[in-house]
Amino acid sequence: MAPKTTAEVGGMGHAIKRKEDPRFIRGQGRYVDDITLPGMLYLDIVRSPYAHAKIKAIRTEQALKVPGVLAVITGETLAQYNLHWMPTLMSDTQMVLPTEKVMYQAQEVAGVIATSRYAAADGVDAVEVDYEPLPVVVDPFKALEPGAPVLRTDKKDKKDNRIFHWEVGDRAGTDRAFTEADVKVTQHIYLPRIHVASIETCGCVADFDRVRGKLTVYMTTQAPHAIRTVVALVAGHVGLSEEKIRIVSPDIGGGFGGKVPVYPGYVIAIAASVVTGHPVKWIEDRMENLQADSFARDYHIRAELAAKKDGTMTALRIKTVADHGYADAAANPSKFPAGLFSICTGSYGFKNAFAEVDGVYTNKPPGGIAYRCSFRVTEAVHTIERMADVLAQELKLDPADLRLKNFIPPEKFPYRSALGWEYDSGNYAGALKKAMEKIGYAQLRKEQAEKRKRGELMGIGISSFTEIVGAGPSKQFDILGIKMFDSCEIRVHPTGKATARFGTKSQGQGHETTYAQIVAEELGIPAAHVEVEEGDTDTAPYGLGTYASRSTPTAGAAGAMAARKIREKAKKIAAHLLEVGEEDLVWELGKFSVTGAPQKSKTIQEIAFAAYTNHPQGMEAGLEAVSYYDPPNLTFPFGSYICVVDIDRGTGEVKIRRFVAVDDCGNIINPMIVDGQIHGGLTMGMAPALLEEISYDENGNIQGGSFMDYLLPTAVETPKWETDKTVTPSPHHPLGAKGVGESATVGAPPAIVNAVVDALAHLGVRHIDIPITPEKVWRILKEKGVAE
Amino acid sequence: MAMHKITVTVNGTAHSAEVESRFLLVHFIREVLGLTGTHIGCDTTHCGACTVLLDGEPVKSCTVLAVQAHGRRVMTVEGLERDGKLDPIQEGFMQEHGLQCGFCTPGMMMTGHALLRRTKNPSEAEIRQAISGNLCRCTGYVNIVKAVQYAAAKQQ
Amino acid sequence: MIPAAFDYHAPESLSDALALLDQHGEDAKVLAGGMSLLPMLKIRLAQVGHLVDIGRIPGLEYAKEEGGFLKIGAATKEAALERSDLIRSKYPILLDTAAVIADPLVRNRATVGGNLAHGDPANDHPATMLALGASVVVRGPKGERAIPVDQFFRGLFTTALASNEILTEIRIPVPPARSGGAYLKLERKVGDFATAGAAAQVTLGAGGAIEKAGIGLTNAGPTPIKAVEAEKFLAGKRPDDQTLQEAGRLAARAASPSPDRRGAADYKREMARVLTVRALKAAIRRAGGPS
Structure with a gap:
């Protein structure tokens, strides 16, 4: 689709350079740790070495003797203000600081306040804590067994470790379909704990102004407005009232879902600032970030797929145990404790499906957040895309043929899935065929056959995913009761330039650029003249923030709607200026002109000036609008990825030789930025497929708690991604756009796993759990007798 | 606690300060000099967000003591732009969309800048090797490679 | 991540460095590139009273053939080894080794001597030096001695180096033709x-x-x-x-x-x-x- 606007205007479809880059390439970004306030103190945190233990005593005398240490805050301190517990975004509860026991290794035990970060660190070293270890529950299946120690003894009526049971779909109909099926395949799939590990860790500077009674918190948060409300709810009883709370989310060094929750460190810093009257900075280090912040996944999935002999999929049945750690600290919409896992029917036309998820407490850090993914969609996509290959293998069908046979055809959209979603638009075969052509699928299959004869191992893996993003319609979607709309306020200034403020918060996605392009598209004001602001709750309109690929579907739409409101008013002004009726005006490329007399026109800039200098009698001056956009539906981006791997028979190493990604995110705002999002998403898809994992030993000791063992891919491990696209606009989004930030993270892992399994399929291998480490592959090679 | 009087030439200007033995170079740069373009990402010498040039070579300033830099030259991201003219590596990152959140970017650019001083026309493999001590979580490296190539071409 | 306090010394001669080590005994540690030691101090896995930085002692960075040996100064940076024409042309095994140590930025600080003296079996040079039949030269209060590398590593993080000795050079016999x-x-x-x-x-x-x-x-x-x-x-x-x-x-x-x-x-x-x-x-x- 050719752009409608000129390059100077830079509306949708133009690959304009990013407006945020001039500051970043000069080192002039302003991240939270760059903020220094007069009199600022530092918080550092004492953490538990045990996964489950009673706290017998906390001795602070030695710490208080460390030069520069001013105070040590414990659970007892906070309990005086009833601030030692806080709600999670899932309406569970979580400790800020413990008064009785710790529930996971690295849990916050005390906060040390000092005049420098060096003194604070020394203070942490000097705090002495006596623990009495308690039995540790690491395995969520054991946690569910009768007689397992009940972990949440703080909850009076809690008699077991189950957090929730959630199910969706027609159980009886699905069971029946399985009974009648020609073929059934079953597979256990474990998606381990991983961590978003944005390169900037979390932190804040809390600044309480005692005279004004105003709290300002500079915080690494993806959802500043929601955080403000949470702070008001948590600390309202000690006098922090919402109008006196200002959350500022400065430049954010990557979020990916990890900067949605409220972490205890934020609350301790706020409490410390209120108590001391000084600004207090807390910046976690990388080990704290990996060991204590919310994790993603930890889903134990049992999936079954039923089909006819010819490969037609008929039913899907999934049972999952979700390990949430000691609290359900996910960030899902409240009615969706397992997020949007029910997208698990994927790109296929299932008549019957049923899924159930049990959430479980264990002695691990709380969470269940996303890893660059819209609420458990990665888990769902991994399951269905793996199962498609398991079925293809069972039936000895080519996995591409099996997919093409089962795709929901383009003419069936909007499509109502067996688990209740209405897919807005799609052309799944179009994307897969394009990917097959680009990578040379038929040729690769020939090469594979040749190589197998020589004992060489290569595999080709496909993933044809359907995403579900843009939460969401207010009748279904809320967080803590707050509906998941998002917002935009546009002010067009007299000289025809604009300021646009949004309820979301970019963490690298380039909102300052793409939102400006939306305004440019709708109003014809050059994107260069549109200043985009986000992240300051004192100025931006209320919104739920940026995660789950929701910015374009919600706030982007709000931008278009606010701009259209402005255009309506501009039309009235233009009619006044041109002395014609509104019905005589047509809008094109930044101006209203008179039908049949195109030389008679007023540009948006002329109209803006008139809005302040020459507006019609009876009309309010100014040219501004606000939109709180409640999307009518979610959007359903999709794509097909094909991965080619080679396996070293000696070491078990997997090398990605090629990876072709064909994405369809509807209409594109900035193709350069979309490509960048996909490159990054693919890398964060590859990382857990091959490298990243956090696990625990039987005592609840974390394994992989630093970058020594939590393996972020470098440029050397990362392949040269090849991207392409198809464009199937969303029929309900005002711009036809869908959102793209997470598609690749969601779609890539099963393509890689499928490729590795495909390389070994002739040996009878059907599944490998991620991360696919060289050792795992080598064990298979050894077992099959083909190791070098 | 031993204190040391140090003088470090940062971006061409000599700066003196009294520092503790254990004081890290990255904190000297960020907190004493207020040059906050150099970031801290991992503390364990893995991520490279704190990369600066020490006597012309890229190093991770979170794992260098400030006192070790006494009498030496340090160049940070703030020193790339000269007389209002961007360094080619800065232009490359902007033109090729080599950055997203911007957090790894200063370190990445310092490494790229140093690579191009030594190797005028590096291959893609050489670029990927050279930046393998700098982690990026946003870009998937594709456009970072292009950014370095852009700068290489610009310098020809 | 902040190391516990210590005193830093930057002697400008080997004899000054040895005197400091002798004075502080077990409470002192030699700092070369610091790429292993400083992270350990930052995580507070190790604590030390005195760091003796040998980085300002002249004459410890070289790679040259002399008297039938390839001699590498202990403070030679891995990056320097990677760039040395001598190493690249005649000792590809050393290039192989240096090029896979940690990452390129770390190699701009990390030293060959430190890679050996740390006594970490996970480090890469030890295996290569064992294959090459190298010796290390150490200096202490009683003078200089050479230790064959196969007698240098005594246990996990333990070497034949005494607390008052400094590794100064690695000597590799120049391999014969073929x-x-x-x-x-x-x-x-x-x-x-x-x-x-x-x-x-x-x-x-x-x-x-x-x-x-x-x-x-x-x-x-x-x-x-x-x-x-x-x-x-x-x-x-x-x-x-x-x-x-x-x-x-x-x-x-x-x-x-x-x-x-x-x-x-x-x-x-x-x-x-x-x-x-x-x-x-x-x-x-x-x-x-x-x-």
């Missing part, structure tokens, strides 16, 4: 320690048989391992595949790796075997033997 060496490392990603690593150095006789072989293994036990039996087995044999496979098996038998996140012991032992065979093949190729 020699070649290679180092191979299996790592999960750039910047990781080896899951397993193998160094092989061979000299071929006139008839094409192996005259002499040196094999060192990385991260295959509490200390770097010299695969003596495999070396002995190879001497005098023609380098056919069967022979090399047997040498690999013998080398793996010398390994006693500990399980960790990189793999279980049996996997690591097998990787020592696979990499030994591959390193031997590469070494023989470089020695001018059949590929």
Whole structure:
């Protein structure tokens, strides 16, 4: 689709350079740790070495003797203000600081306040804590067994470790379909704990102004407005009232879902600032970030797929145990404790499906957040895309043929899935065929056959995913009761330039650029003249923030709607200026002109000036609008990825030789930025497929708690991604756009796993759990007798 | 606690300060000099967000003591732009969309800048090797490679 | 992450450095590139009263052939080794090794001497130096002594270096004609320690048989391992595949790796075997033997 606007205007479809880059390439970004306030103190945190233990005593005398240490805050301190517990975004509860026991290794035990970060660190070293270890529950299946120690003894009526049971779909109909099926395949799939590990860790500077009674918190948060409300709810009883709370989310060094929750460190810093009257900075280090912040996944999935002999999929049945750690600290919409896992029917036309998820407490850090993914969609996509290959293998069908046979055809959209979603638009075969052509699928299959004869191992893996993003319609979607709309306020200034403020918060996605392009598209004001602001709750309109690929579907739409409101008013002004009726005006490329007399026109800039200098009698001056956009539906981006791997028979190493990604995110705002999002998403898809994992030993000791063992891919491990696209606009989004930030993270892992399994399929291998480490592959090679 | 009087030439200007033995170079740069373009990402010498040039070579300033830099030259991201003219590596990152959140970017650019001083026309493999001590979580490296190539071409 | 307090000393001569070490005894530690030591101090896995930085002592950074030896100054940076024309042209095994240590930025600080003196079996130079039959030269209050590398590593993070001694030089006998060496490392990603690593150095006789072989293994036990039996087995044999496979098996038998996140012991032992065979093949190729 050719752009409608000129390059100077830079509306949708133009690959304009990013407006945020001039500051970043000069080192002039302003991240939270760059903020220094007069009199600022530092918080550092004492953490538990045990996964489950009673706290017998906390001795602070030695710490208080460390030069520069001013105070040590414990659970007892906070309990005086009833601030030692806080709600999670899932309406569970979580400790800020413990008064009785710790529930996971690295849990916050005390906060040390000092005049420098060096003194604070020394203070942490000097705090002495006596623990009495308690039995540790690491395995969520054991946690569910009768007689397992009940972990949440703080909850009076809690008699077991189950957090929730959630199910969706027609159980009886699905069971029946399985009974009648020609073929059934079953597979256990474990998606381990991983961590978003944005390169900037979390932190804040809390600044309480005692005279004004105003709290300002500079915080690494993806959802500043929601955080403000949470702070008001948590600390309202000690006098922090919402109008006196200002959350500022400065430049954010990557979020990916990890900067949605409220972490205890934020609350301790706020409490410390209120108590001391000084600004207090807390910046976690990388080990704290990996060991204590919310994790993603930890889903134990049992999936079954039923089909006819010819490969037609008929039913899907999934049972999952979700390990949430000691609290359900996910960030899902409240009615969706397992997020949007029910997208698990994927790109296929299932008549019957049923899924159930049990959430479980264990002695691990709380969470269940996303890893660059819209609420458990990665888990769902991994399951269905793996199962498609398991079925293809069972039936000895080519996995591409099996997919093409089962795709929901383009003419069936909007499509109502067996688990209740209405897919807005799609052309799944179009994307897969394009990917097959680009990578040379038929040729690769020939090469594979040749190589197998020589004992060489290569595999080709496909993933044809359907995403579900843009939460969401207010009748279904809320967080803590707050509906998941998002917002935009546009002010067009007299000289025809604009300021646009949004309820979301970019963490690298380039909102300052793409939102400006939306305004440019709708109003014809050059994107260069549109200043985009986000992240300051004192100025931006209320919104739920940026995660789950929701910015374009919600706030982007709000931008278009606010701009259209402005255009309506501009039309009235233009009619006044041109002395014609509104019905005589047509809008094109930044101006209203008179039908049949195109030389008679007023540009948006002329109209803006008139809005302040020459507006019609009876009309309010100014040219501004606000939109709180409640999307009518979610959007359903999709794509097909094909991965080619080679396996070293000696070491078990997997090398990605090629990876072709064909994405369809509807209409594109900035193709350069979309490509960048996909490159990054693919890398964060590859990382857990091959490298990243956090696990625990039987005592609840974390394994992989630093970058020594939590393996972020470098440029050397990362392949040269090849991207392409198809464009199937969303029929309900005002711009036809869908959102793209997470598609690749969601779609890539099963393509890689499928490729590795495909390389070994002739040996009878059907599944490998991620991360696919060289050792795992080598064990298979050894077992099959083909190791070098 | 031993204190040391140090003088470090940062971006061409000599700066003196009294520092503790254990004081890290990255904190000297960020907190004493207020040059906050150099970031801290991992503390364990893995991520490279704190990369600066020490006597012309890229190093991770979170794992260098400030006192070790006494009498030496340090160049940070703030020193790339000269007389209002961007360094080619800065232009490359902007033109090729080599950055997203911007957090790894200063370190990445310092490494790229140093690579191009030594190797005028590096291959893609050489670029990927050279930046393998700098982690990026946003870009998937594709456009970072292009950014370095852009700068290489610009310098020809 | 902040290290606990310590005192820093920057002597400008070896004798001043030795005097400081002698004065502070076990409470002092030599700081070279600091790429292992400083992270340990920052995580507070180690604490030390005094750091004696040898980085300002002149004359410890070089790589040159002299008197039948390749001599490498202890403070020579890994990056300098990678760029040395001498190393690149005549000692590809050392280039192999330096190029896979940590990452390129770390190699701008990390030193060859530090890689050995740290006594970490996961470091890469020890295996190579074992294969090459190197010695280290150390200076202490009583003067200078040379220690063959195969007697240098005493235990996990423990070497023959006394607390008042400084490693000053590595000496590698210049290999005779028809020699070649290679180092191979299996790592999960750039910047990781080896899951397993193998160094092989061979000299071929006139008839094409192996005259002499040196094999060192990385991260295959509490200390770097010299695969003596495999070396002995190879001497005098023609380098056919069967022979090399047997040498690999013998080398793996010398390994006693500990399980960790990189793999279980049996996997690591097998990787020592696979990499030994591959390193031997590469070494023989470089020695001018059949590929």
